[in-house]
Amino acid sequence: MASVTEQEGVEFLEHYLTKTLRVSVSDKRVFVGQLKCTDKDCNVILALTQEYRPPPDEDIQAAAVSQGEGSAPLQLQFTNRYVGLVVIPGQYITKIEHEEWAA
């Protein structure tokens, strides 16, 4: 992959400012918020952020056991809460997604 020049990088990143991003971090949480700021180390500042947390493994196992054998997929809720303005250090980011309403 050809390395990206600074100007190209800036344009790419500026395009996503104020857009809604889904940022996954290493402990499996997902943060959904508006991109406000980023830098060289991919540190990301999100505004109006909601935090989503996957159910703990024990709960998944418990649900699988209680549902028994069957083809229906398990239904477990992510717990979410509002955390507002956050900065996510780049080193913990595992995935960045751009989110949009499907028309």
Added chain:
Amino acid sequence: MTDPEGLTEETARLNIDNDVTTTVDAAQTAAQQPAPVIVGNKRLWDITRQFREASSSLPTGRLIKDQNFTLFESVGALEIMDPKMDSGFLAPGETLYDTYDVLQELLPEEVIGIMDQIMCYEMAWHQGYPLSQTLFTSHYIDRLLWPEPKSLEDAQFDRQSTSNLAGKPMLRILRAYCIGLIKCCDLVIELILRSHYFEEEDFSTHTYNRDLFRRVELDNILPTLGEASDLVDQLAANENISRQQKDLIQAISDRIFLRRTVLIAFDSILLNKRKPEWSPVSNLVSAILDSHPLGKPVSQAFSQKIQRRLTSTVPPRPVVDLEFDEAMKLMKQLSDDCTAAYDVFQCISEGPEPLRSFLFAFSARKPEPLPYARSCVSEGVLARVELHFVDLFRKDLELLVLPDSVVLDPINWTIEAPLSSTPNPRYEMAQLIDSFTSKALPDFGGYMDFWRALTSNRCRLRRQLTHVILGLDELQREAEDMDSMLETFVDDADSNMEEPLFRWAYHQKLRVMQWIVQLGFELDVYLTDELAGMYWVLVSITRLRINILRTIFSFAEARHQIMSNSNMDGSNPRLKQVQKTIDFCRAQLALCEGTEALAEALYTLYTHLHYLHLLPNVASTEPYYDPTLRYEARMKPFLTLQEGFIMEMFGKWNSVIQPFGDFDRPDEDMSAKADGLCDIVETTARVARTAFSNLKGMGPAKMGAERIEHAWLADVNGHLASTIATQLSVSYLRTAIRKRKIRDVILEIPEPGKRHHGWWILPKISIKSS
């Protein structure tokens, strides 16, 4: 708007407009073209790789940011994965919440353990810690309050279960106890929020969106506690239980009774001023302290992780640990303070002086009353505002400057405005006093603020009084005009003092100034090398006050003479009123004369100690030390007042604090002066002692302090002891000088709390034995 490939219109335009960037755009489109993942009604594009590449192309220090987003704002952002900031951060293996089975029936000793722990948290909350770090760490309380119960019946440990804790008596008792506790918290918060000033600075009223049964009446809560008592009684009635079990049940019963007592007491002060019944508390506290070792702590019943559900932006903070003994001591103190606080209702009806001495004594209580107890006092003083302040103000005027005066005759207020052009003097007087009252009362720093200040704790009292003097200064100016108008309406010049309103305002102002300086000593505001100067200021203020008081005193005495000559007997209410003014002036004069003399003694003593180089001279060794600047800083509250001597001193301050020239190079031979200075200290201290003993002889009634006789006596004794200690110190000093043993002198300045009286900082002098 999106095009079929899932690109936004903007990106598309970007691609067309910027030919230069084709490579990136190709990369972009290549990555974005794979159809977006559709989750629910959202489309998602994975841009991880591009994002990372783009950001790594940035030079160090370059930020890509929204132009409306400031770096200042970013300071407030929470850093994810930082254990101190990220409330969702979990250490490896850590779970988000602790699991605890609240439906597991408990042993009696466990219930005691939990109740006692709750008690500790409750008192920690009273001390000012937030609910989140104290009571709200309990799983039981959390379950009762969240989700928000719609009724009291709804408040269960488990909302799903229909069994209603059948067959689990211990849990039912604990539930009742918790409900009683929650209502207690609610009542405390309600009162503290009602008190008009500052208490919320010392106390956390935040309930984290939990409703603490605000709408549930006490009458609905008490039966729940009653049921718990019944349950306990049933258990106790069982004859088969052992002695040990009986003790356990008695211990639980005591705790429920304490909760009930406190709950009713908290409620009664709010409602109809029923006297809160705190008397059982002190016995219960000792019983509970005795039975505390029977309990078995259940630490799993509390978890600091519950805080995660209370606030999302703050990671769990450490739970506040208060020792049980300490908690019970606080409970006892709370009950004592609240009992004492209730006297405020009587004091208000007795007049301004009893109220003032009560409030002063209350704020001086040691240990300092908890915010709740202070709120009880301010509730008493401030809750029914309009009703009594006018009354209080008129009584204040009457006591000092207008005893038995036609000006304050209640009849004046019943006279209607005359129809003819000739003014009715009585009507005009009432108008004038009303207008003076309305000027004095509501303004910032006015008479009401004065009372409000007195309900605060000591530090705030001093700070707020500095606002009050500004209002009084203004009032003093107004009073001069009003006095001249008043004069035209009063025909009987003998029975009225000249310039009564001016004198009242001026005296009140000087009194407040005196308190500000004295509270400065009490609160250790001044440095050691400033003490001499500040005692000098105190002398100046009291001297002015004494002048006014003497004038008023001689007027009142003359008046009394005339009235007794005209065959009025001693029981005549008019004569009594004048007598009251005489008594008040006499007691105040004794206090002021004592204060003036002792302050002068200390001024002389400290100055002398400076010349003997016995005091650490902290300030003057500093490079930018300037006595005038220091004076300005200390006089700040007084600088805008129309008070001559404060401003005059600006040029002369150096000669006040260094009357014989520089401490290192005195103009005169200090060894020749030493004896004379010691003489001055001794004489003035003796004068002070006589004055304070006089005051003690007069008793508390003359100052309106009957209700707080103990505190009053302790206060006067403190003054007396200070004069004696001063005499003692100076005699040691004299011996040291005579024997030329100045170098062997040990000088101690006692800390606050270790003084005979907070207002007198006495140097303790002793001689090293060789």
